[in-house]
Amino acid sequence: NAGVTQTPKFQVLKTGQSMTLQCAQDMNHNSMYWYRQDPGMGLRLIYYSASEGTTDKGEVPNGYNVSRLNKREFSLRLESAAPSQTSVYFCASSEVPKPRLFGQGTRLTVV
């Protein structure tokens, strides 16, 4: 099925551990995004990639790095996880001006 696929769906990390969240889309979209969603807050943009080979910081980039591996894949890396990074992470892709298509989310808990 066409869409945005995120892995893993759930993850528990210890403070200081590192991990990479994977995202892939098969719709040939140019733009891809990483968001975090916290209780009582709207989705906040972490990083985005307007096209293959480019990445830009969003609203809350600190503590994260991204890689646009190719047109399909956009990964989010936590180098040293902190409890404040406990959140639900969503990857999305779009072909402007069409709406973003979101993945199912990754629920991350940092203890």
Place this chain on the structure above:
Amino acid sequence: KNQVEQSPQSLIILEGKNCTLQCNYTVSPFSNLRWYKQDTGRGPVSLTIMTFSENTKSNGRYTATLDADTKQSSLHITASQLSDSASYICVVSFVSGGSYIPTFGRGTSLIVHP
């Protein structure tokens, strides 16, 4: 500062009833406004999109309105169903450097009871 405010924060209605969700924004320059539906544990799914020149857009039982002068939008749900229970997110975008930059509201949590 670009902001999107949604009200109410949460809403409980009985199945079959209508309801209206509100969205006020200060995003400028305005490009478009979207309403998303987010089921629990899922990613948001787009319901409607409106540009500056559009003041109403329907998608089945969902009807969105836009007043660009007062910077207000509403999402009206007709004859609610249990499956309408979800969070509804208003997203207002502006264009900067060739990219659409969205500002997300915090959402309205809707619960439909039988």
